[in-house]
Amino acid sequence: MRVDVITIFPDYFGPLSLSLIGKARGSGLLDLEVHDLRTWTSDVHRTVDDTPYGGGPGMVMRPEPWGQALDAVGPGTLIVPSPVGKPFTQADAQALASLDHLIFACGRYEGIDQRVIDDAAARMPVLEVSLGDYVLFGGEVAVIVIMEAITRLLPGVLGNADSLTEESHAAGLLEAPVYTKPASWRDRDVPDVLRSGDHGRIARWRRDQSLLRTAARRPDMMAAYPPSSLDKADRKT
Numbered sequence: 001m002r003v004d005v006i007t008i009f010p011d012y013f014g015p016l017s018l019s020l021i022g023k024a025r026g027s028g029l030l031d032l033e034v035h036d037l038r039t040w041t042s043d044v045h046r047t048v049d050d051t052p053y054g055g056g057p058g059m060v061m062r063p064e065p066w067g068q069a070l071d072a073v074g075p076g077t078l079i080v081p082s083p084v085g086k087p088f089t090q091a092d093a094q095a096l097a098s099l100d101h102l103i104f105a106c107g108r109y110e111g112i113d114q115r116v117i118d119d120a121a122a123r124m125p126v127l128e129v130s131l132g133d134y135v136l137f138g139g140e141v142a143v144i145v146i147m148e149a150i151t152r153l154l155p156g157v158l159g160n161a162d163s164l165t166e167e168s169h170a171a172g173l174l175e176a177p178v179y180t181k182p183a184s185w186r187d188r189d190v191p192d193v194l195r196s197g198d199h200g201r202i203a204r205w206r207r208d209q210s211l212l213r214t215a216a217r218r219p220d221m222m223a224a225y226p227p228s229s230l231d232k233a234d235r236k237t
């Protein structure tokens with residue numbers, strides 16, 4: 001997978017050289033390049049923003065540098081993290097992980113001139129996505145989060161691909177609680193079923209815990225959970 005990130009703060013992306021993402025880049029599974037938007041400015045001050053038409057607080061990112069930057073690195077699928085975006089989900093991560101070329105545009109200030117998005121959409125798929133109902137200083141941190149969610153799904157990145165099948169959101173439910181040694185810690189014991197060696201009982205316990213946890217914390221996910229996936233016994237949960 002090829003990924004281009006365009007930002008006015010390239011140094012924000014140091015974390016993408018660490019851990020499993022760093023290994024994915026080193027092994028060639030992920031070809032990632034971070035670009036400074038100011039590369040595509042032409043004035044001595046390397047200006048990337050200006051005052052908003054119609055007045056109002058703050059500054060807006062100018063279209064010219066963005067247009068030239070996207071011309072240079074595109075086409076691909078353009079992803080713009082933004083408070084006005086569609087909620088980003090695991091399903092989105094899974095869809096994006098199957099693509100060959102992603103481009104991330106990191107907005108700052110009050111945002112990017114809308115014409116940049118509109119112009120790009122005439123040449124490539126554009127997704128404006130939000131990580132949550134809050135506002136960040138810019139898109140950079142959101143790109144790091146989205147890149148983690150996508151990269152871990154790339155074949156060969158995780159040592160054990162099995163961990164992708166039962167994790168939260170992969171199957172539409174929250175994951176069951178997990179435990180490791182010691183069997184007793186501060187008078188709190190690991191559930192006996194997990195030490196029983198009865199894999200059928202363990203699987204049923206984990207599923208029950210997933211359903212209980214999802215029902216308690218994410219009724220929206222339970223409502224969306226396909227009825228066909230629920231056994232008759234599950235309906236009593």
Ligand SMILES: NC(=S)c1ccno1
Nearest residue numbers: 082083130131135136
């Ligand atoms: N909520 C998101 S993704 C965001 C990006 C920039 N500010 O907020």
